[in-house]
Amino acid sequence: MRDETAVILENTAIAPDIFRMVLRCTMEEEVHCGQFVQVQVPGYFLRRPISVCECIDGTMTLVYRAAGDGTREMSRMKEGDEVQIFGPLGNGFPLEKKDVILIGGGVGVPPLVETAKAYRSFGRNVTVCLGFASKEAVILQERFEQLGCNVLIATMDGSAGTKGTVIDALREEGIEEGFVLACGPLPMLKAVSEKYHDGYISLEERMACGMGACMGCVIPDQEGNAMRICKDGPVFAIGKAVL
Amino acid sequence: MDLSVKLPGLNLKNPIIPASGCFGYGREFAELYDLSRLGGIAIKSATPKERYGNPTPRIAETPMGMLNAIGLQNHGVDWIAENELPWLAQFDTEIIANVAGAVEEDYVEVIRRLNESDVVKAYELNISCPNVRHGGIGLGTDPALAAKVTRMAKEAATKPVYVKLTPNVTDITAIAKAVEEAGADGLVLINTLLGMRMDLKTARPLLANTTGGLSGPAIKPVAVRMVYQCAKAVKIPIIGVGGITTAEDVLEFLYAGASAVEVGAANFRDPYVCLKIIDELPAVLAKYGNTSVQEAIGKGLV
Numbered sequence: 216m217r218d219e220t221a222v223i224l225e226n227t228a229i230a231p232d233i234f235r236m237v238l239r240c241t242m243e244e245e246v247h248c249g250q251f252v253q254v255q256v257p258g259y260f261l262r263r264p265i266s267v268c269e270c271i272d273g274t275m276t277l278v279y280r281a282a283g284d285g286t287r288e289m290s291r292m293k294e295g296d297e298v299q300i301f302g303p304l305g306n307g308f309p310l311e312k313k314d315v316i317l318i319g320g321g322v323g324v325p326p327l328v329e330t331a332k333a334y335r336s337f338g339r340n341v342t343v344c345l346g347f348a349s350k351e352a353v354i355l356q357e358r359f360e361q362l363g364c365n366v367l368i369a370t371m372d373g374s375a376g377t378k379g380t381v382i383d384a385l386r387e388e389g390i391e392e393g394f395v396l397a398c399g400p401l402p403m404l405k406a407v408s409e410k411y412h413d414g415y416i417s418l419e420e421r422m423a424c425g426m427g428a429c430m431g432c433v434i435p436d437q438e439g440n441a442m443r444i445c446k447d448g449p450v451f452a453i454g455k456a457v458l
Numbered sequence: 459m460d461l462s463v464k465l466p467g468l469n470l471k472n473p474i475i476p477a478s479g480c481f482g483y484g485r486e487f488a489e490l491y492d493l494s495r496l497g498g499i500a501i502k503s504a505t506p507k508e509r510y511g512n513p514t515p516r517i518a519e520t521p522m523g524m525l526n527a528i529g530l531q532n533h534g535v536d537w538i539a540e541n542e543l544p545w546l547a548q549f550d551t552e553i554i555a556n557v558a559g560a561v562e563e564d565y566v567e568v569i570r571r572l573n574e575s576d577v578v579k580a581y582e583l584n585i586s587c588p589n590v591r592h593g594g595i596g597l598g599t600d601p602a603l604a605a606k607v608t609r610m611a612k613e614a615a616t617k618p619v620y621v622k623l624t625p626n627v628t629d630i631t632a633i634a635k636a637v638e639e640a641g642a643d644g645l646v647l648i649n650t651l652l653g654m655r656m657d658l659k660t661a662r663p664l665l666a667n668t669t670g671g672l673s674g675p676a677i678k679p680v681a682v683r684m685v686y687q688c689a690k691a692v693k694i695p696i697i698g699v700g701g702i703t704t705a706e707d708v709l710e711f712l713y714a715g716a717s718a719v720e721v722g723a724a725n726f727r728d729p730y731v732c733l734k735i736i737d738e739l740p741a742v743l744a745k746y747g748n749t750s751v752q753e754a755i756g757k758g759l760v
Binding site: 216217218255259260261262285301420421422423424425426427428429430431432433434435439441446 | 479480481482485486487489490502510511514515516517518519520521522523524526528531674675723725726727728729730
């Protein structure tokens with residue numbers, strides 16, 4: 216956990232409102248899959264918490280959605296610009312010696328790339344099920360295929376893969392149980408948590424400090440205790456957090 | 459250069475104190491730097507019993523600032539006394555315990571419990587939190603009620619009592635004078651300004667609590683103005699807080715009459731900001747012709 220001045224090597228659109236920023240930095244060596252960094256966008260007071268997609272040879276890739284003014288401004292930052300990043304933050308996904316089903320929805324897909332790499336690196340079978348609104352919104356499919364994952368796609372409008380949700384796509388393939396790691400919108404995580412009981416989900420929330428001090432991003436556990444999504448999470452065992 | 463400041467109960471090696479609620483109990487920041495570098499630490503509010511706080515979203519960004527509606531989340535004073543204060547004892551810095559409650563008796567209860575601790579050097583009465591329904595700001599906006607809780611706190615306390623004031627009042631000097639009269643050893647000002655944001659997608663307030671407290675550089679001019687007004691109205695020392703992000707900001711507060719400062723929301727933007735300010739303060743003081751922090755205090759009062 217430290218602050219670093221990174222250099223932007225690439226910042227390009229890869230789907231409508233979705234951008235890939237590649238940074239040259241040294242922090243990448245410390246990143247565990249599923250962790251995030253706080254990105255300082257010039258002109259904005261708080262930093263943007265963005266999950267790490269992938270780390271390769273002194274570079275860190277962030278894939279993010281331009282959801283508001285701050286991330287829109289982030290998407291306008293140029294190759295060669297310096298950007299302040301603080302991290303890596305959060306606990307990340309656990310690495311268990313098991314075959315794994317990675318489930319991602321929309322901009323929840325990116326942190327699963329580094330996770331898939333980790334599981335492939337110790338020879339596990341990795342099934343990846345990705346859900347999007349439409350074919351145009353599909354991201355990172357080829358990257359998972361390059362890593363040797365079995366990739367399923369679901370789109371709400373049926374323009375690519377299974378028509379419907381990630382749950383529909385998994386059902387179509389007969390994948391009714393297994394060890395899952397999931398990241399995506401809350402309705403998807405609720406559906407995943409109802410269907411699968413062995414695994415972990417990664418949550419998001421509006422954050423200020425990103426390091427566990429401000430109590431801005433809490434979620435209750437089953438006993439009503441506050442857990443900090445930024446510090447105790449963002450990854451929690453299925454059933455631990457009250458969604 | 460001499461950065462030290464002596465205040466009731468507090469021997470500050472420098473005038474930089476992370477503000478309550480913006481620094482937890484220091485554990486997360488201790489992973490980044492030695493907390494002994496700090497003049498002091500105002501730890502997160504303690505209430506008699508554990509509080510979960512408000513639902514989320516609790517945070518919203520604003521132009522040059524942010525809104526928060528945490529709602530005094532804490533484990534309760536017993537837990538803090540047993541778990542956080544012994545850990546903080548390892549650092550050579552002055553611990554200020556922020557005390558909160560719903561009714562006056564809550565403040566007395568928390569103070570009685572913390573009197574036993576050697577680690578706590580002074581109290582900061584939070585009668586200014588905008589995010590709890592009862593108490594807090596209800597006590598801080600009425601001079602008579604503010605004076606009453608101050609008097610009760612002073613009777614119970616074995617350490618100096620600072621009172622943290624809300625800016626959400628018509629005349630902050632009336633509150634400042636009332637708590638001085640009631641025996642306060644010092645003032646801390648300002649707490650956050652009450653604000654809100656709307657979510658355009660849902661046409662609902664962005665914060666689950668509807669309203670929240672505005673902090674960050676956006677409120678600095680309000681804070682400087684109120685420190686200045688109160689410095690002219692009372693004789694007790696003032697700890698200034700509100701939107702500080704640089705050593706130049708600190709000097710503004712010192713000139714306006716503050717004897718020390720607290721740094722709040724800036725810690726969220728740059729977790730090293732307090733260290734940077736401490737490192738830069740001597741040069742900034744010298745640049746404007748000051749030979750010590752002490753010399754700068756109140757220099758701008760006219």
